[in-house]
Amino acid sequence: MTIDPAGKLGAKPDGIWPPPTNPIRIDAFNLSVVDDPHPLYLAHEREIEANWEKEATANPHLFNGQMVLQRHLTYDRGVIRGVAHVIPYSTLLWWRKQPEPEGALHLFGFAVIVSSDGAIVAIRMSDRTANPGQVYCAAGSLDLSDIIDGKLDVAGNMAREVREETGLDLSEAAADTHFYASHKDNRVVVFRIYRFPVTAEELTARIEAHMPHDEEQEIDAVVVIRSADPEAHTYNPLMLPILDWFFASVRS
Secondary structure, eight states: OEEOTTOOEEOBTTBOOOOTTSOEEEOEEEEEEESSOOHHHHHHHHHHHHHHHHHHHHOTTOOOOEEEEEEEEEEETTEEEEEEEEEEHHHHHHHHTSSSOOSOBEEEEEEEEEOTTSOEEEEEEOTTSSSTTOEEOSOOOOBGGGEETTEEOHHHHHHHHHHHHHOOOGGGSEEOSOEEEEEETTEEEEEEEEEOSSOHHHHHHHHHHHGGGOTTOOEEEEEEEOSOOTTSSOBOGGGHHHHHHHHHHHHO
16 A cells, blocks of 8 residues: 555555555554655645634644654555654644645554453543544554654554553553554554453543543543444544454454
8 A cells, every 4th residue: 555645545566555444454664754844734834824723712722732744654565654744733633624635644543452351441532632522542643752763653652642641551551462554534543452451440440540630631531442333432433443343353
């Protein structure tokens, strides 16, 4: 699979990216970050800044910090390779509102927290965030702290975001050997299963104890998921292939 600089999914002679409903195993990453500005930002700076004024007025809790947005991604024989640029968060907010978000790709990670009694423990985003009410795994966009020697550390990003949002330490969990990935509308979610040796009830209690101490107040509830029912919660769309995949594997 190749996602070209214009943001289109395209075939390579040696294969294509699978459909969004079919997560594929990922064995390795080679995700570089370059110093020059993202072409998307250069082309639409005025629109991005105008949209940010509206977003920040509607939700003054938003922060226009620096993050990473991909320009090019390829998938080949289990390896995702890509080139990314550092952008202001406002760029992502503008880009994702476009009817056909092209010119960039948003790759990010979901740490799928699984309890000893077989549930996925996720979170619901608060009104202070850009995704109010959405339910998904504790996560955040790759940013400057996830760049090591010019490369993006996806696993490190997962551990940091889970710790900040939930207080949980992924080192206490048994991580599955492989990552997986699925995609929708030029967004690529990379996920990995982390199995904790405690029940969903215990994990919920730990997260709820952490929530009052989270300076960002990004989450407003813990959500325990025990089925792939897409109507059970207000899911972020990228959660649905993960739920189907996970609960199908549990049943098989």
